[in-house]
Amino acid sequence: MTLKTHRLLTAALAGIVLSAVAAAPGSAAPVSADRTSAAESKRVDAVPTPKLGWYKCYEIAECATVRLPLDYDQPRGATTEIAVLRVRARDQRHKIGSLFLNPGGPGGSATEFARYAPEFLSDSLLDRFDIVGVDPRGIGASANVRCFKSVKDQTAVLDLFNVPFPVTRAEEQRYVRGSKLLGRACSTTGRPLTGAMSTAEVARDMDVMRRAVGDKKLNYLGFSYGSALGQYYANMFPDRFRALTVDGVLTPTAWVGNTRQILDERLRSSDGAYRALIEILRRCDRAGEKYCVFAAGDPVRNFETIARRLRAEPIQLPDGEGGTFTVTYAIFVSAILGALYGTDAGEVVTEISAEVWAALQGGSTAALTARARAARASRQGYDFPYENGFEATSAVICTDGRHPADAGSWPAATARRDRQAPYFGRAWGWIDSQCAHKMWTVQDEDAYRGPFNRRTVAPVLVVGNFWDPATNYRGAVASSRLLPNSRLLSSNNWGHTAYGSGVCATTAIDNYLLTGKPPAKGTVCTDSAQPFTEPLPPPGEVATLSSPTGKQRPPVATVNPESPLLPQK
Template identity: 60%
Template sequence: MPRPIRTLAAAGLAGVLLGPMAAVPATAAPTTIGGATVTHRTSLQERLRVDRVPTPKLDWYKCYDYAECATVDLPLDYDKPKGATTEVAVLRVKARDQKRKIGSLFLNPGGPGGSGTSIALAAPFFLGDDVLDRFDVVGVDPRGVGASDQLRCFKSVKDQTRAYEGLNVAFPYTKDEEKAYVAASVAVAKACSTTGKPLSGAMSTAEVARDMDVLRRAVGDKKLNYLGFSYGSILGQYYANMFPDRVRALVIDGVLDPTAWFGAGKSGDLLQEDRMRSGQGATKALREILKRCKPAGVDACPLASGDPVALFDLVAKRLRANPLVFDDPDFGQFTFTYADFIGFALGSLYGPYGYYDVAFLTAELLLATDPSATVKARQQARGKVARVAVETRQQTRRYDFPYENGLETFLGVDCTDANHPKDAGSWPARAAAADKRDPYFGRVWAWATSPCARDSWTVRDEDRFTGPFNRRTANPVLVVGNYWDPATNYNGAVASAKLLPNSRLLSSDSWGHTAYGTSDCVTGAVDAYLLRLTLPKKGKVCVGDIQPFEDEPDWAAAARADTAKSDLAAAGTPRRGAPKQLPPVVAPLHVGTSAGR
């Protein structure tokens, strides 16, 4: 069964425990009546905001052959329910067994900035059959995103292109790149804080949670059923804490600690990455892959002929000193840099077969950068690396039209949701420190939020949610954490489960970003909970169906055979992602040049 979700697609944020963590805001303990613990209730303030909005009538129409679509106008500011509105797009795939339907299952793919309508449209490709039988699957494009009213921080594509110029690297690591990246970050932040208003100041996760509660009512459900991935775990936890008595079944997979995401008190002056430690999770996954390479042998892992850790480091050092330069008929002359290598490695780790991509590209780069190798061997290796570089550029290349707002939607949520340091000029030193702490990947994740510097991003959402994050929900929250997740550090799942008093942690020894769909054990446990509210046993640990170097993917074996038949034409170039992937409609989201969750 294909795995559901979001990638870095070059972009976003991840979460976990680490460093100085924000204190959990105090809240009244749930009352006890007759020895029974009573669920926290939705606050009076939130009830007044949301419940006075009339239940929208969704005028569904057939779309995409097997789905239904609708749009609805919702309050831009829930404190002014009769004021300005924003249009929100909704898509559903109806339950196959309407007579036995449980209700609607809301999905969110993460991001922030991922399209809920796209992941709902892809539901038949990755959700379990029983879930598809019993639930209408509903996806919502959050305000500002996708088919909803779009956030536009610039008046024209020309203005946007000029402002983005300094961001067109995987991440900055030279002094000149850092200077240009900071300047571009400030330009984007100021544009979103002016031209992007009022929508840029009304995109916080709390606003989306309020939208979801109104839409829950619109589809006729008394309580919410929800499955959220990656950043979608933040949306799920915000809903659980804002509307604790309105939860039927809530599952979060690839989990961010909301206190680390938000950053209360002094921790708000730290980088979000310093609080969440996504780089730590990615570094841990890479090191484990390289550790397992050696005993697997050279037939499974070409780095096994030496010290895999040292060989990866050698490639990184060579590329820092001398990037590879290529000539391409479509792109002209371009370079493959150290940042491109690390960005590719991180993107590969998002898929369960990422170990293969990392090992084989590293092996080709070793040869391509080895001055002692034969000219023919270097040329063959360079040809394979060039194919990867061209493929990456094709995936991330910006065209002049239409207006693409992926980076802006990511920032519209994160910069209004969370606390960040004041000065964008402080990011180079902070990112360097993060990379020293979490080699290779600390810098990637640190730079993801540079436009959020408070002196640059000045628009605010006065109604953002700041906690508490430890409310007792009507039904349990199932928290799924993956040991080797490169974007949402496993520690985030542990911390979130500890915060939520009525939750159950399900751990998985899985590879890639999120675990649903890559482990039959996890998929079965999630489906059982959604369908029957049956929780896995306490302390349950699943194992991913794909483990590094134990099985060669079919497409890799075919590539190996093709390589044996030809020289440069080889189709043996490592591929990004895994064949067990969602259709392009929900392929990894590339948010600007940063990493996404």
């Protein structure tokens, strides 16, 4: 099975405060802003500005690689190779600067994301910015982290993670064993890179690359985990950006966490997913069978019946090639979670539920079988070359945060989360079991763990949508409260992240990046497509959703479990 891609010193020097401008008599004194600390300035500014040897690549882009310090405390010591890709602004005469992108993950390739930017970014941004993607260290086209000496050694461990998430005691035992082996491998064979992949190091790399492309101030748009990178940069370099947007927001204090809680207990991703699912099922019920394919009876109760029966016994489906597809409880839940990532979440969640319900009731399995076949056809197994997605994701999560000591504590912790957020507590809860610090012993001594409440010179735009199944909306609210000079933009769209889901949110983000002026305080976008507003199409016809912005949605990288019922994106 493939798993999708799926610290600054602890006591940092205080930021130097800008001199306050004298206030007019009777007016409130202006609030001063923070500056980059002396410690952080010493680290990054000691690195000479790299000379980028651009060459033409992918027909529309330019590529380059540079070597940056493995340890910024030793700027002339060991290095690691970093890849960068640029799509030049279409209107060079009126160019504002460069717009750095990050697609999330952690483990997503920013160079690949920037390469496809013309497909999802608005024309106004493509006209005025060079679009830049810098692959985080260890990831994508940058020098890759490898925790195993060979694909054979890697496969022996990853085969222990051969379910979307463990449910039975036997599956949990295998998963715990795999987690321990992966933690040990990344703490030994994976070094030294695994000890230098924290988000703080990527933020430092980005600041150096900002200089390399000739920008005095950074412009940044980060999605999902890329929101953590953006907030790290804003707090480490509070005076070095012009405009910075984070969309689909992880609260950095929760990301860092403590040794008592697993990651989902802090981020509450499963809470957001459960809230979105129940809202869909209730809206389906209200809409009725003319609008929702799963509306007959009580959708909430019927969904729980599906889950209960699959926990007791999986469904076996013929694959048309003499074999079978098996639909387990974990496969069903991971398919539902994957469906919640799309703006068409309502329709896809209820379609999958209706197909599984029909199979369990002795009805036709044709639709479910066709879905499983399409998903299988979209997947390509790998043996060669070495694929490091899970290791790259893990290296960031495990070095950024504090985690419980023993992977053996995850079964109880994820069961607790599943009681609080049914179906998804286990699905989200197991993503960091390899980080248990008894086995994941490698750390980044220069990882950043706060503060995350610096007053930045320029405003930060924090974007959250109500029904996000991965980055709970409360994360955007909490992050906006942490950052004194930030503005919260809320959206009613479905799926993961808001950009491209509706004209309102997309235009608000575009305008902020172009002008540096955030939308009005309290702005809530309510123009996104909502489920069950159109009658179901006749049998044999497939409903299609047109893009409200005329562009694709950003291909954000995430760590949710893959499901054999959904095509690989």
